[in-house]
Amino acid sequence: xxxxxxxxxxxxxxxxxxxxxxxxxxxxxxxxxxxxxxxxxxxxxxxxxxxxxxxxxxxxxxxxxxxxxxxxxxxxxxxxxxxxxxxxxxxxxxxxxxxxxxxxxxxxxxxxxxxxxxxxxxxxxxxxxxxxxxxxxxxxxxxxxxxxxxxxxxxxxxxxxxxxxxxxxxxxxxxxxxxxxxxxxxxxxxxxxxxxxxxxxxxxxxxxxxxxxxxxxxxxxxxxxxxxxxxxxxxxxxxxxxxxxxxxxxxxxxxxxxxxxxxxxxxxxxxxxxxxxx
Amino acid sequence: xxxxxxxxxxxxxxxxxxxxxxxxxxxxxxxxxxxxxxxxxxxxxxxxxxxxxxxxxxxxxxxxxxxxxxxxxxxxxxxxxxxxxxxxxxxxxxxxxxxxxxxxxxxxxxxxxxxxxxxxxxxxxxxxxxxxxxxxxxxxxxxxxxxxxxxxxxxxxxxxxxxxxxxxxxxxxxxxxxxxxxxxxxxxxxxxxxxxxxxxxxxxxxxxxxxxxxxxxxxxxxxxxxxxxxxxxxxxxxxxxxxxxxxxxxxxxxxxxxxxxxxxxxxxxxxxxxxxxxxxxxxxxxxxxxxxxxxxxxxxxxxxxxxxxxxxxxxxxxxxxxxxxxxxxxxxxx
Numbered sequence: 001x002x003x004x005x006x007x008x009x010x011x012x013x014x015x016x017x018x019x020x021x022x023x024x025x026x027x028x029x030x031x032x033x034x035x036x037x038x039x040x041x042x043x044x045x046x047x048x049x050x051x052x053x054x055x056x057x058x059x060x061x062x063x064x065x066x067x068x069x070x071x072x073x074x075x076x077x078x079x080x081x082x083x084x085x086x087x088x089x090x091x092x093x094x095x096x097x098x099x100x101x102x103x104x105x106x107x108x109x110x111x112x113x114x115x116x117x118x119x120x121x122x123x124x125x126x127x128x129x130x131x132x133x134x135x136x137x138x139x140x141x142x143x144x145x146x147x148x149x150x151x152x153x154x155x156x157x158x159x160x161x162x163x164x165x166x167x168x169x170x171x172x173x174x175x176x177x178x179x180x181x182x183x184x185x186x187x188x189x190x191x192x193x194x195x196x197x198x199x200x201x202x203x204x205x206x207x208x209x210x211x212x213x214x215x216x217x218x219x220x221x222x223x224x225x226x227x228x229x230x231x232x233x234x235x236x237x238x239x240x241x242x243x244x245x246x247x248x249x250x251x252x253x254x255x256x257x258x259x260x261x262x263x264x265x266x267x268x269x270x271x272x273x274x275x276x277x278x
Numbered sequence: 279x280x281x282x283x284x285x286x287x288x289x290x291x292x293x294x295x296x297x298x299x300x301x302x303x304x305x306x307x308x309x310x311x312x313x314x315x316x317x318x319x320x321x322x323x324x325x326x327x328x329x330x331x332x333x334x335x336x337x338x339x340x341x342x343x344x345x346x347x348x349x350x351x352x353x354x355x356x357x358x359x360x361x362x363x364x365x366x367x368x369x370x371x372x373x374x375x376x377x378x379x380x381x382x383x384x385x386x387x388x389x390x391x392x393x394x395x396x397x398x399x400x401x402x403x404x405x406x407x408x409x410x411x412x413x414x415x416x417x418x419x420x421x422x423x424x425x426x427x428x429x430x431x432x433x434x435x436x437x438x439x440x441x442x443x444x445x446x447x448x449x450x451x452x453x454x455x456x457x458x459x460x461x462x463x464x465x466x467x468x469x470x471x472x473x474x475x476x477x478x479x480x481x482x483x484x485x486x487x488x489x490x491x492x493x494x495x496x497x498x499x500x501x502x503x504x505x506x507x508x509x510x511x512x513x514x515x516x517x518x519x520x521x522x523x524x525x526x527x528x529x530x531x532x533x534x535x536x537x538x539x540x541x542x543x544x545x546x547x548x549x550x551x552x553x554x555x556x557x558x559x560x561x562x563x564x565x566x567x568x569x570x571x572x573x574x575x576x577x578x579x580x581x582x583x584x585x586x587x588x589x590x591x592x593x594x595x596x597x598x599x600x601x602x603x604x605x606x607x608x609x610x611x612x
Contacts, residue, residue, distance in 0.1 A: 011520070015421075018413075019413070022409070022413055022432060022491075023428055023431045026431055026488065029443070030434070030435075030446075032450055032456050036449060043555075048499075049455075049459055092322065094319070095319045095321075097318060098315040098318035098319045099319070102314065102315035103311075103315070104315040104319075117330055118332065119602040120547060120599070121545070123549060123594070124337060124594075124595050127337060127340070127591060128333035128334075128336040128337050128340065128533075131336075131348070131368050131584065136309075149325035150325050151322050162340075182314070183312065204302050213551055216575075217577075217578055228440060228442070231440050231441045231445055231557055232555065234555070235448065241450050245449070246449065246603050248445075249443075249445050252439045252441075252442035254444070256438070257437050260434060260436065260437035266438070267436065268496055271436070271496050272496070272497065272500055
């Protein structure tokens with residue numbers, strides 16, 4: 001009995017140590033980012049480095065702002081991701097509603113065609129999309145970044161699965177009361193789907209926010225860069241130093257991290273929903 | 279005068295809008311249910327066809343050609359009376375048959391990139407899944423306190439932008455960076471992380487693992503919570519040890535989720551691009567160039583070999599699809 005209790009104590013100790021070490025490991029890069037972003041240049045290159053934050057964050061930020069157009073990139077990224085998310089959620093929920101609650105010709109084959117494209121990696125589309133955009137003169141525009149990804153297969157799949165749970169009787173009784181088909185969609189279906197819409201919005205927002213290869217190819221003018229494209233260029237430009245690059249990384253990471261802390265439930269359901277591709 | 283005219287125009291426009299709206303409202307009740315369905319799916323399907331189906335077909339087509347420049351002429355022109363549509367030729371192409379595919383066989387950089395990608399994959403995925411599973415089990419244990427706080431901290435990297443976190447790792451693993459400082463504290467000589475083939479690959483593996491372990495932990499944790507508690511209680515009554523409970527209850531019950539996480543991570547690592555692009559730039563001497571990075575360089579750096587890059591893409595997609603289909607097959611057995 002005492003033997004068992006000692007074993008349990010050792011196990012608990014090991015479990016806690018493992019969790020603590022991993023948590024620390026996850027925090028180190030983020031902590032180091034903040035330290036590096038707030039040090040003056042002389043301190044930054046010193047070895048051994050200083051291990052606690054300095055007071056130069058705003059100073060580094062103003063150098064970053066003077067030497068690069070990074071703050072504009074933040075606006076570009078937010079603008080693109082927000083417009084994309086709103087339009088795509090609307091498009092996917094409309095189509096998902098049709099697939100869940102209406103009968104029409106070729107419904108099954110069309111749905112399975114959309115489902116089949118889920119396994120295609122999006123890198124596949126970069127070359128043909130680049131050529132198409134170059135041909136119609138859309139390179140270096142935001143619409144070239146937003147439009148191609150609006151018809152998102154994950155979005156329509158999720159919306160169809162969830163819209164199926166709306167009872168047909170509810171829709172029928174609304175029809176009896178004289179509601180038009182469009183009213184059924186935006187008065188009944190959309191409000192009933194609030195939590196799935198939030199999860200989908202997070203999936204789509206993060207998708208666009210993290211999109212890198214495609215905007216790297218499409219965008220040319222630094223004034224149009226999104227955050228990932230601008231960040232990848234900072235290091236090569238050599239006009240600013242590592243501590244200023246870390247300020248830029250902080251600006252890219254900290255707002256999303258705060259959003260994650262507040263919307264954790266939605267993030268988790270977004271991750272689980274996005275992973276449930278059957 | 280000018281202002282007045284524009285105000286009138288405005289009024290005319292408004293009247294037209296009201297008229298159109300009245301017409302629509304008058305027609306609305308007579309719209310049948312299937313017509314509504316078509317209206318609801320058509321915006322999605324137009325974009326889907328234009329920006330997904332067509333590009334997929336066009337990539338395969340392009341892989342049999344050599345790219346010579348952006349298209350100059352028009353393919354065809356349709357006149358609808360009120361308006362017309364012209365279909366421009368997308369690119370000037372020269373047919374080379376299977377030339378792009380045979381070129382691949384003798385392209386040492388292609389094989390190098392395949393080798394690098396596989397090398398990173400084979401080491402990174404087991405480490406990450408192992409850590410994610412261990413964390414999920416630890417955070418699912420009944421005696422652990424502050425679960426929510428730990429879970430949040432470990433999952434926090436999920437919110438980090440791919441390029442932003444890559445620049446952090448670039449600086450962490452710098453010659454005079456924090457990691458080398460830590461090593462010096464325990465008496466280890468500084469390591470040239472990004473200048474040695476061996477360590478550059480390990481740095482990439484470490485970075486990807488940092489970003490995605492929490493993501494996989496969340497999925498596995500949800501899977502663990504779906505295992506019926508009675509199974510563990512029954513095992514306990516039978517006197518099962520901790521290891522036996524893991525081996526005979528957790529693993530079989532979690533198998534579908536585990537399999538899914540493995541395939542998702544395998545595909546994710548196979549598509550690696552931003553991390554080697556930012557952290558090592560594919561170096562040193564192409565030791566970390568990945569397949570997607572090689573496609574990018576063939577297509578968009580230097581002379582645009584878009585035909586050859588398309589052939590590379592076709593092979594890349596074939597491999598990714600094969601992994602996905604294998605997953606569906608394996609998962610279907612359950």
